[in-house]
Amino acid sequence: MPRPREEFDDIRDFEFYDPEEVLEPDQLYTVYEIARLLQGVEPDRDLDPGTEDILLNWAIPWMLDHSESFVFAEPAADDEPGYYGLA
Known part of the structure; x- marks a missing residue:
């Protein structure tokens, strides 16, 4: 249900980071990380x-939007997540 703006004390700009601002270039991460x-x-x-x-x-949508910035490594086992890093 929509709510009036005046009900909110803190309204901020909607910003997303670039992958290079979040990830270290020499590391691979799970999607959870x-x-x-x-x-x-x-x-x-x-x-x-x-x-x-x-x-x-x-x-997940952020990663899809920046997919050209990522590389993928297979998980160590079928029941583990894959790893992603900067391209």
């Missing part, structure tokens, strides 16, 4: 599943 980094959270921090799902909802 990238999702955390995009929100300023340490990549190894434990999060509850609901919060992690919300972060992934932001990270």
Whole structure:
């Protein structure tokens, strides 16, 4: 349900980072780690599943929008996530 603007104390510009601003060039990350980094959270921090799902909802479209900036490495096992880094 929409809410009136005046109900909000903090309205900010909608900004996304470029991959080079978030990732280190010599590292590969899981999508979960990238999702955390995009929100300023340490990549190894434990999060509850609901919060992690919300972060992934932001990270995956961001990665698709910047797909030309990424390389992919296969996961070590079928039940593990792949790794992504800067192209």
